[in-house]
Each structure stands twice: as structure tokens, then as C-alpha cells.
Amino acid sequence: MIEVRQLNKSFGSHQILEEVSFQIEKGESVVILGRSGGGKSVLLKHLIGLLRPDSGHVLIEGEDIVRMNERSLLRVRHKFGMLFQSAALFDSMTVEENVAFAFRQDRVIKPVEIGRKVAEVLDLVDLPGVGKKKPSELSGGMRKRVGLARAIVDRPEIVLYDEPTTGLDPIVSDSIDRLILRVRDHLDVTTVVVTHDMRTARRCGQRIFLLHNKRIYATGTADEIFNSTDPILRQFVDGVSDPKEAIF
Amino acid sequence: MIQQGKSLITDALEGLGRLTMLARECFVSLITAKVSWRDLLYQIYFTGVKSQSVVLITGAFTGMVLGAQTYFQFHKVRMDTATLAVVGVSMCSELGPVLTGLMVAGRVGAAIAAEIGTMRVTEQIDALRTLATHPVDYLVVPRLLALHVALPLLTIEAITVGIGAGYVVGVFLLGIDPVYSWHNMLKYTDVSDLMVGLIKSVIFGGIVALIGCYKGMNCGEGAEGVGRATTEAVVYSSITILITNFFLTMTLGRMLS
Numbered sequence: 001m002i003e004v005r006q007l008n009k010s011f012g013s014h015q016i017l018e019e020v021s022f023q024i025e026k027g028e029s030v031v032i033l034g035r036s037g038g039g040k041s042v043l044l045k046h047l048i049g050l051l052r053p054d055s056g057h058v059l060i061e062g063e064d065i066v067r068m069n070e071r072s073l074l075r076v077r078h079k080f081g082m083l084f085q086s087a088a089l090f091d092s093m094t095v096e097e098n099v100a101f102a103f104r105q106d107r108v109i110k111p112v113e114i115g116r117k118v119a120e121v122l123d124l125v126d127l128p129g130v131g132k133k134k135p136s137e138l139s140g141g142m143r144k145r146v147g148l149a150r151a152i153v154d155r156p157e158i159v160l161y162d163e164p165t166t167g168l169d170p171i172v173s174d175s176i177d178r179l180i181l182r183v184r185d186h187l188d189v190t191t192v193v194v195t196h197d198m199r200t201a202r203r204c205g206q207r208i209f210l211l212h213n214k215r216i217y218a219t220g221t222a223d224e225i226f227n228s229t230d231p232i233l234r235q236f237v238d239g240v241s242d243p244k245e246a247i248f
Numbered sequence: 249m250i251q252q253g254k255s256l257i258t259d260a261l262e263g264l265g266r267l268t269m270l271a272r273e274c275f276v277s278l279i280t281a282k283v284s285w286r287d288l289l290y291q292i293y294f295t296g297v298k299s300q301s302v303v304l305i306t307g308a309f310t311g312m313v314l315g316a317q318t319y320f321q322f323h324k325v326r327m328d329t330a331t332l333a334v335v336g337v338s339m340c341s342e343l344g345p346v347l348t349g350l351m352v353a354g355r356v357g358a359a360i361a362a363e364i365g366t367m368r369v370t371e372q373i374d375a376l377r378t379l380a381t382h383p384v385d386y387l388v389v390p391r392l393l394a395l396h397v398a399l400p401l402l403t404i405e406a407i408t409v410g411i412g413a414g415y416v417v418g419v420f421l422l423g424i425d426p427v428y429s430w431h432n433m434l435k436y437t438d439v440s441d442l443m444v445g446l447i448k449s450v451i452f453g454g455i456v457a458l459i460g461c462y463k464g465m466n467c468g469e470g471a472e473g474v475g476r477a478t479t480e481a482v483v484y485s486s487i488t489i490l491i492t493n494f495f496l497t498m499t500l501g502r503m504l505s
Binding site: 045048049050070071073074075077078080081082084085086088089090091101102104150151 | 276280284367370371372374375377378379380381382
């Protein structure tokens with residue numbers, strides 16, 4: 001369903017991704033792990049065409065989106081839903097308006113039907129009755145839920161999560177993890193989660209990719225990654241810093 | 249020094265190229281995408297209705313000062329009754345559109361750049377794109393159309409109030425003969441002067457919208473980036489309006505006179 005071939009990306013002289021290649025099958029749930037600032041979000045944004053690579057290909061159901069212009073990409077993006085790290089809710093709109101945004105230009109669906117779909121998806125993310133609130137009135141966890149509701153209301157085939165639990169307490173993080181699984185099972189979607197939260201990775205990843213030194217360093221099931229004896233993987237899984245390395 | 253100069257020229261040309269690409273994308277959007285009437289009406293309300301007080305005050309006091317200054321000069325050569333004619337022509341073809349454009353650039357251009365810039369740094373524009381919405385269709389085109397509609401209407405208001413205020417100052421404060429001065433104004437202020445003003449205002453509306461949107465969509469990161477984009481939107485819009493005005497005056501003056 002998603003195929004990345006020899007992707008390279010630099011910002012100025014700083015190379016972020018180097019010859020990154022992988023495939024994600026339909027219905028699969030993949031977690032991309034990596035250090036902060038290691039290029040995970042950059043990689044995720046390439047999957048939906050928000051960033052363009054310096055070279056390489058991104059194929060969505062066999063269609064290379066790298067060559068598409070912004071207007072052609074709109075058609076492909078109907079297949080996607082994306083939850084941003086900051087939720088990226090439209091702050092001038094209410095929760096209902098945010099969630100219903102996908103239907104804004106769809107004049108075929110009646111407003112009553114849109115209202116029903118919005119209420120249904122807000123129920124799915126455990127947020128009934130907040131439709132009239134503004135994003136500024138919501139907590140961090142609620143904002144992420146609304147962001148997710150907005151991403152899945154139009155029944156996408158692929159849902160991308162950019163650091164879904166960053167900045168949330170462990171209990172809210174746990175509820176977001178459960179929600180990711182519920183959405184995956186309920187809507188039968190392909191899921192790609194970018195995170196450095198090991199608990200999220202273990203729970204949500206049928207397959208885990210470790211992005212290290214600009215490349216996909218390791219791929220495997222959650223058990224394979226978490227039980228690996230590879231020093232780089234162990235360092236990441238156990239969360240041990242190297243005293244010789246300056247990490248801030 | 250030479251390198252710095254080259255870099256400045258390159259940046260300026262690059263910016264101009266991107267602005268042209270944005271204008272082209274707006275044109276494509278107008279042909280291919282549906283404009284939301286709700287968004288358009290809201291933008292007309294925000295850019296037009298909400299700017300009225302600023303434009304009316306500007307128009308009124310400009311007309312009053314122009315009337316008074318013209319009278320003081322013309323009175324020396326006993327041409328008092330030509331005062332309103334100068335006010336009429338100046339307000340219609342130059343001061344009305346230019347001052348309205350500058351005031352709207354300050355109020356609306358800054359607001360557009362700040363709003364879109366904030367959306368950019370908070371990933372809201374990326375969110376729009378993931379929701380299969382082209383940012384130009386949703387953010388730029390309604391603002392561009394709204395300013396194309398609102399600025400000529402605001403200019404007409406400024407012209408009307410400016411001439412009225414000039415009349416009040418001339419006739420009631422400085423004692424000019426009302427009948428002769430009104431007659432002279434109608435005699436020397438041609439429809440073509442008003443047309444020049446309206447054509448200019450439509451073009452200035454496009455300048456304010458495009459530069460405001462461009463600066464917002466390409467702003468730097470963080471609060472500093474948004475602040476800089478807002479300032480640049482106002483400065484560049486104002487300068488562009490003043491420079492464009494000269495060329496429009498020369499071109500339209502020859503075409504319509």
C-alpha cells in the first residue's frame with residue numbers, strides 16, 4: 001500500500017534521510033521509532049506529500065506521489081488521515097466545525113448527515129458533547145482526540161500519527177494508545193505511528209522500524225525489536241544515553 | 249559587499265517569482281475550484297465593513313486638509329472657486345484610492361499575514377493539505393476576491409466623504425461660494441477620474457491580498473517569524489501600492505484622457 005524507495009532529504013547542508021526504503025502492507029500497523037530530531041516526522045510528512053524528497057520515490061497504491069503537483073496530490077490525500085503532534089486544530093472553528101471540515105465542500109452530503117457523522121466519530125474518540133467548544137477550551141489529550149476525530153471522519157484508508165503521545169501524562173498517553181488500536185480495528189485502516197514512546201511502540205506496532213543515522217537501521221516485530229541484543233537497539237529500548245555523546 | 253548585493257537581488261527576484269506563482273495558482277483556483285460563498289462574504293465583511301471607520305476618517309480629514317491647503321494657495325490668485333475642483337480630481341484619481349489602499353494594507357494586509365502566518369507555524373496549513381484542501385483555494389482566493397470587491401467600495405466611500413469634507417471646510421469655514429465651486433468641481437472632475445481611481449483600487453486590493461497571503465504562507469518559524477511577516481506585508485504592500493500608482497497614473501492617464 002505504501003512503498004518508499006531510496007528516499008533522500010536534506011535541509012540546506014544537513015542531510016536528514018539517506019536512502020530510506022521500506023514497504024507497508026494494507027491494514028498493517030507500523031511504528032517508526034527514532035531519536036528526537038532524527039527525521040521521523042520528516043519521513044512521515046513525505047508519505048502524504050507534505051514534503052518533497054531531494055530524490056527517491058513514495059508510492060501510494062502504486063502511484064508515485066513525488067511527481068505529482070499539489071492539486072493532483074489532493075486526490076491521493078483523500079485516502080489519508082493525519083494526527084499532528086500539536087493536533088493542529090483550526091483555532092477559529094469549534095470542535096464540530098473542525099471535525100466536519102472534510103465535508104466542507106461536499107455539497108452532496110446533507111448537513112443533518114454531516115452532524116450525525118461528526119457525533120458518531122466524537123463518540124468513537126470518547127468526546128461526546130464537546131462539539132460546541134473551541135480548541136482553546138480543551139486539554140492536550142482532548143485536542144489530540146479531536147485531531148484524530150477530524151482525521152478519521154471521512155473514513156480514510158491510511159492514518160498517520162505524528163508523536164501522538166508527546167506532551168501527555170502516562171494515563172492520557174495510555175488512553176491515546178488504546179484509541180489508536182480502537183480506530184485501527186474499528187475502521188480497518190493502515191496505521192503508521194511515529195514516536196519515541198516505547199510503550200506506544202510496543203502496543204501499536206505490528207512491525208517497528210528504527211530510524212537511526214538517517215537510515216532505517218532495524219525492522220522487526222515488537223518482540224524482535226524489544227528482545228534484540230543489538231547495542232544500538234538496546235540503547236534505544238532501554239533509554240540509556242552514551243556519556244561520550246553530547247545529547248541535549 | 250558585492251556578494252551581499254547579489255544576494256539581495258537574488259532574494260528579491262526569487263520572492264517576485266514565488267509571488268507570481270501564487271498569483272498563477274489563484275487564477276487556476278478560480279477556474280477549477282469552487283469558491284465558498286460563506287468564506288467570501290465573511291472576508292468581505294472583515295476587509296470591507298470592518299475597515300470603514302479607518303477609511304472614513306482618512307478620507308474626511310484628507311479632504312478637509314486638501315480643501316484648506318488648496319484654498320490658501322488659490323486665494324492668493326483669486327481662484328477660490330477652483331478649490332473643490334482640485335479636491336474632486338485629487339480625491340477621485342489619486343488620494344482616494346492610494347490612501348484607502350495604504351490604510352487597508354495596514355489593517356487588513358497585516359491581519360492576513362498574521363493569521364495565515366500563525367496557521368503556518370502551528371501546522372494548520374499542513375492540516376488543511378492533509379484534509380485534501382488546497383491552501384490557495386481556502387485561504388488566498390476568498391481574501392483576494394474580497395479585497396477586489398471591498399477596496400473599490402471603500403475607495404468610493406473615501407472619495408465621497410473626502411469631497412464632502414472639503415466642501416464643508418471650503419464653504420462653511422473658509423467662505424467659498426458654494427454654487428460656483430460646486431459647478432467647477434462638476435465641470436473639471438470627469439468620469440474618467442473616477443474610473444482611474446476605481447481601476448487603481450481593484451489593483452491595490454489584489455496587491456494587499458497577494459502580498460499579505462504570500463508573506464503569511466512563507467513566514468519564518470515562531471512568533472518572530474510571524475511578527476516579521478506581518479511587518480513585511482504592510483511595508484511591501486505600501487511600497488508596491490505607491491510604485492504601482494505612479495505607473496498606473498501614467499498609463500491610465502494617457503488611455504482615459
